[in-house]
Amino acid sequence: MSMKEWLELDIDSLELEEVTSLEKKRVKQHVLKSRGKKTGIWKNMAVASAMLIGVTTAAGYAYPSFADQIPFMDNVIQYFSNDDTYKEFDEFSTDIGLTETSNGVTVLIDNAVYDGTNITVSYAIETDKDFGEDILSGGHWFDVKGANGSGGSSQLTKISDNRYVGLATITPSFKGSDFPETVEVTWEPQTLYSTSNDLEVDGDWSFAFSLKRLDGDVRLINETTKTHDINFTLKSVELTDVSTVIAYEQEVSGKLLEKWPEVSPVFKVTDDLGHVYLNGTGGGGFSEDNGKSLEGTTAFGTIQEGATKLIIEPVEIASLGSGKGHSEIQLDSIVIDLKE
Numbered sequence: 001m002s003m004k005e006w007l008e009l010d011i012d013s014l015e016l017e018e019v020t021s022l023e024k025k026r027v028k029q030h031v032l033k034s035r036g037k038k039t040g041i042w043k044n045m046a047v048a049s050a051m052l053i054g055v056t057t058a059a060g061y062a063y064p065s066f067a068d069q070i071p072f073m074d075n076v077i078q079y080f081s082n083d084d085t086y087k088e089f090d091e092f093s094t095d096i097g098l099t100e101t102s103n104g105v106t107v108l109i110d111n112a113v114y115d116g117t118n119i120t121v122s123y124a125i126e127t128d129k130d131f132g133e134d135i136l137s138g139g140h141w142f143d144v145k146g147a148n149g150s151g152g153s154s155q156l157t158k159i160s161d162n163r164y165v166g167l168a169t170i171t172p173s174f175k176g177s178d179f180p181e182t183v184e185v186t187w188e189p190q191t192l193y194s195t196s197n198d199l200e201v202d203g204d205w206s207f208a209f210s211l212k213r214l215d216g217d218v219r220l221i222n223e224t225t226k227t228h229d230i231n232f233t234l235k236s237v238e239l240t241d242v243s244t245v246i247a248y249e250q251e252v253s254g255k256l257l258e259k260w261p262e263v264s265p266v267f268k269v270t271d272d273l274g275h276v277y278l279n280g281t282g283g284g285g286f287s288e289d290n291g292k293s294l295e296g297t298t299a300f301g302t303i304q305e306g307a308t309k310l311i312i313e314p315v316e317i318a319s320l321g322s323g324k325g326h327s328e329i330q331l332d333s334i335v336i337d338l339k340e
């Protein structure tokens with residue numbers, strides 16, 4: 001089916017497949033550059049299994065918003081989240097509306113947003129090849145200009161024989177956690193492949209786009225919780241229209257690093273009404289001194305209405321790396337008064 005035919009499709013005739021099992025499938029993809037020493041989650045991020053993610057391209061073709069044409073693009077978030085994490089995405093994201101085709105695979109980019117920490121992209125794929133349940137990419141994942149490295153995740157759902165919808169999150173890391181007002185992103189995959197159907201397709205996909213940072217309410221916290229070997233400081237919390245971003249830094253003793261070479265935090269974040277925003281989730285971090293100091297950010301959805309306090313519980317994962325063993329170090333909680 002051509003792009004024109006797809007855009008003119010009678011949407012009432014669409015028959016969507018059950019996706020319950022696919023919604024549970026999340027493929028984590030991480031990319032880093034060889035600039036500086038990445039510790040914790042950055043050091044362990046692998047280039048393999050990069051999910052296919054599209055971005056805008058100067059050579060692509062512009063169409064009206066796909067959300068206006070195809071109903072599953074208008075409700076892409078429903079395929080990936082059972083909570084309110086992305087409830088504001090459609091309202092505050094930027095319409096991209098571009099597409100590019102190579103060797104029978106078309107990538108349609110719908111929307112993207114940059115909240116000051118994460119870049120989130122919704123997209124769709126149409127192909128005349130039988131990729132089965134997954135489409136993965138070789139080559140390079142998203143590259144953010146000026147970043148020391150980047151990581152993130154991507155979720156892909158097959159909704160019919162030759163169509164997929166996806167949601168990708170990219171978390172770049174900048175020296176000093178100094179996030180720019182505008183991010184410039186490029187992506188040039190070289191190969192698309194499927195592990196379920198043993199299929200590999202080479203092609204020429206080359207994309208680029210830029211996004212302006214959403215305005216947010218930044219609240220300086222600078223509260224420290226510590227053990228004998230770890231000083232963890234919650235620097236700030238930023239509230240945007242689509243997310244909540246916490247920024248932190250930590251210092252780890254050389255004695256602890258001799259025993260556990262990688263020490264990085266994960267978080268449980270709740271509010272005084274009982275809502276859970278994170279539970280054992282990390283974020284992006286960067287170190288230039290082999291893990292002795294670490295600066296990073298973690299983001300989640302917007303705060304539920306009526307909540308007056310945010311409770312952040314850091315847990316340090318001290319690891320030998322490569323699955324050789326780890327230990328968990330619980331730190332005291334930090335409580336933020338949202339009414340201030």
